[in-house]
Amino acid sequence: MNLDNFWEKAPHPPQVGPFRDGAFTSRLHDERSAAVLGVALGVSFLVCFLTGLYSHQLQQPASWFTAFPRPAGLYRLTQGLHVATGIASIPLLFAKLWTVFPKLFTWPPFRSGGQAIERLFLLPLIGGSLFLLFSGINNINGRYPYGAFTFPDGHWYASWITMGSLIVHIGAKVGTTRAALKRARRDQTYIAIAESDTDPFERHGMSRKAFFATAFGASGLVTLFTIGQTIRPLSKLALLAPRRSDTGPQGFPVNRTAANAGVANVDMTQYRMIVHGRGLTPREFTYAELLALPQRTAELPIACVEGWSSSQVWTGVSMRTLLSAAGAGAESDVLVSSIPPKATPSNPKPRRPNYGTSELTAKMVRDPDTLLALKVNGEALHPDHGFPVRLIAPNRPGVLQTKWLNEIEVM
Numbered sequence: 001m002n003l004d005n006f007w008e009k010a011p012h013p014p015q016v017g018p019f020r021d022g023a024f025t026s027r028l029h030d031e032r033s034a035a036v037l038g039v040a041l042g043v044s045f046l047v048c049f050l051t052g053l054y055s056h057q058l059q060q061p062a063s064w065f066t067a068f069p070r071p072a073g074l075y076r077l078t079q080g081l082h083v084a085t086g087i088a089s090i091p092l093l094f095a096k097l098w099t100v101f102p103k104l105f106t107w108p109p110f111r112s113g114g115q116a117i118e119r120l121f122l123l124p125l126i127g128g129s130l131f132l133l134f135s136g137i138n139n140i141n142g143r144y145p146y147g148a149f150t151f152p153d154g155h156w157y158a159s160w161i162t163m164g165s166l167i168v169h170i171g172a173k174v175g176t177t178r179a180a181l182k183r184a185r186r187d188q189t190y191i192a193i194a195e196s197d198t199d200p201f202e203r204h205g206m207s208r209k210a211f212f213a214t215a216f217g218a219s220g221l222v223t224l225f226t227i228g229q230t231i232r233p234l235s236k237l238a239l240l241a242p243r244r245s246d247t248g249p250q251g252f253p254v255n256r257t258a259a260n261a262g263v264a265n266v267d268m269t270q271y272r273m274i275v276h277g278r279g280l281t282p283r284e285f286t287y288a289e290l291l292a293l294p295q296r297t298a299e300l301p302i303a304c305v306e307g308w309s310s311s312q313v314w315t316g317v318s319m320r321t322l323l324s325a326a327g328a329g330a331e332s333d334v335l336v337s338s339i340p341p342k343a344t345p346s347n348p349k350p351r352r353p354n355y356g357t358s359e360l361t362a363k364m365v366r367d368p369d370t371l372l373a374l375k376v377n378g379e380a381l382h383p384d385h386g387f388p389v390r391l392i393a394p395n396r397p398g399v400l401q402t403k404w405l406n407e408i409e410v411m
């Protein structure tokens, strides 16, 4: 369907502001800039999407997915990549939007039905991309200003909307992009000549080299200034990260403190770890009894969804050791729960805050390094790290490494 006849009869917007012919003079608003930035964004969005899908499956598994414990540091790597590629995308996205925004004012806005649809898909693509990148930054900074929906839900649905529109966009632009990159390669040969001539037009405004250096340089720098939250030798450079992997009680960060979870002063004379569930006679263990069981030590990272991570040496009772001490095998999934917050006169039955429980697949339960940790680096856990007992297991998001445990249910 060709709409040229239609546009001929339609009124043309007045020749003012951005609608003037020649309103945009920089030659950087061209297909070559759009192509190079588009390819870079395509790669970073793809890596970000795939690592995000993996993180989502670990936290809200579909029926076909089973979490697996090895390699132990996999989630630390995938989530580090997720946050790094998301952050790296921000300057690239702004550079790309700057490159193409004059197209908002081209007339006619579309010449065919297909082109109208393609341009309509730019709304969810740009809106979704901006929402994903900024809700991610908000998450890193612990801000959740959404009201009607939670961050994980919003980020999850936005990722599908964005990737869906991105596929439409790539489909529509793959030809132009290829051609632009091919032309660019051919033109390299002429650059030497162009640089030496004194065409005043060539000399005005920013050069393409400087534009790309700014966009990719900014992308590299913001990434460099945050990945110190997960790569320890770079921790001094983590200027943009709110948490550094080496700061906090016992030398690593805390997301929710004991006070915040309402479990600041556990009465250890009353404390019991309860193991119960399918076909089991419930068993209770005191802290001393847990310490008297065979202990195991493993170096495992806390890898927060926010992108910071920190590896520590944990000691405690293997989950499967505790289960067998309670008369259970290691063939079932298991639900672990935190000590509920203390009742107060104004709040006699407080609910467990979010993340006070997590499930382990039988595969995770069987791994000997899935620990009910009592110590970190040889010391009893700091209250903010989960005293008296926390879960620590290989290849698991930090948010599922539940602290302040007092209940284990075999499902």
Ligand SMILES: Nc1nc2c(c(=O)[nH]1)N[C@H]1C(S)=C(S)[C@@H](COP(=O)(O)O)O[C@H]1N2
Pocket (backbone or CB within 6 Å): 252, 253, 254, 255, 256, 261, 302, 303, 304, 305, 338, 354, 355, 356, 357, 384, 385, 386, 398, 399, 400, 401, 402, 403, 404
């Ligand atoms: N009960 C409980 N456990 C929890 C949380 C929580 O909010 N409640 N936060 C989790 C999150 S998001 C992370 S990243 C880790 C952090 O552990 P750390 O404070 O020892 O570093 O604890 C996890 N365990």
Ligand SMILES: [Mo]
Pocket (backbone or CB within 6 Å): 255, 303, 304, 305, 306, 398, 399
């Ligand atoms: Mo976390």
